[in-house]
Amino acid sequence: MAGIELYAPRTQRHRRTWTAAAIILTLVFIVLGQVPAAIALMAAGIPLQPGVSWTGDTLLLLSFACIAILFFLWVWLFERRSLATIGFNSDFVRRYVRGLLLGLAFSGAVIGGIFALGGYTIENAGFWAAPSLSLFIPIIAIFIGFVVQGAAEEIAMRGYLMQIIASRHGIFWGIGVTTILFSLLHATNLKPSNELYMGLVNIVLVGIFFGLYAIKERSLWGVCAWHTAWNWFLGVGFGVEVSGQRLDAKPIVVDLAQSDVPWWITGGAFGPEGSVVTTVVLLAGIAWQVSQGALKPGAGYPTPTYLESDETAQKA
8 A cells, every 4th residue: 555645646746755854854843843932932921831821822832833834844845745735635614624523522522421430520610600701712712722733733743744654655654653653742741650651542542543534534624623623622621631731711611620530530630631431432433434444545545647666756
């Protein structure tokens, strides 16, 4: 299954970065992309720690735009490709709305499952205790921030790197490498603990699910939306931790507090992403994607318009 172009056909004009260089570039762009925003936030006296203020949370999330810009510039200027080749192709509205709905459904299923197992108690009504415009603004602002953050991470992993690796080595390598990197990037969210380890297992499953989702749709729109909805609905819908981070906003559904149950039910300090309920939900999602033909070779994949022996294909 090597030589698969996931999102759009390649032409003789397109360049393709070497696999090892693409992996290094991905990590470098993720790190460098956060530097300008970090400097700006520190100069403005805004804490870099999530949960201190909703403005800080929003700006931290929006800072991921710098990462996306680096990838866009590399694809445009060096590889001479359009954004369609990294997944931003046709049918934006339908795919994005469906991705949002699926992300909301999956996160709602996780919260519902943990609640059914006694993992949560209702602490208060959250936003609805005293609804006001001043409380609603942070909810919308953080959502916009998650739109940027979710898209930036997907551009890096499923849009750029997975596509590059799949075009040379096949989709299994593409999913595998990006999933490992995606998990490692979350490894510093907490100190080493059982919650962190379980959370990383589930992030591996998320990476596999995202990879299959993008491959099945031959697009990045739905995955970006799913990622956004998942993070936002967990953190702002119910006030629980997102990958070990808590946000400064009144929950839009209800404010939940963890009950005195084993950590593996709630995920402990890592939040629902460290819960065994999330493991079950994600495994079901992966099985569903596979049953829908996400791994069937040649099922609608765009193909290169030139042979692998073409001189252009050998360019870095």
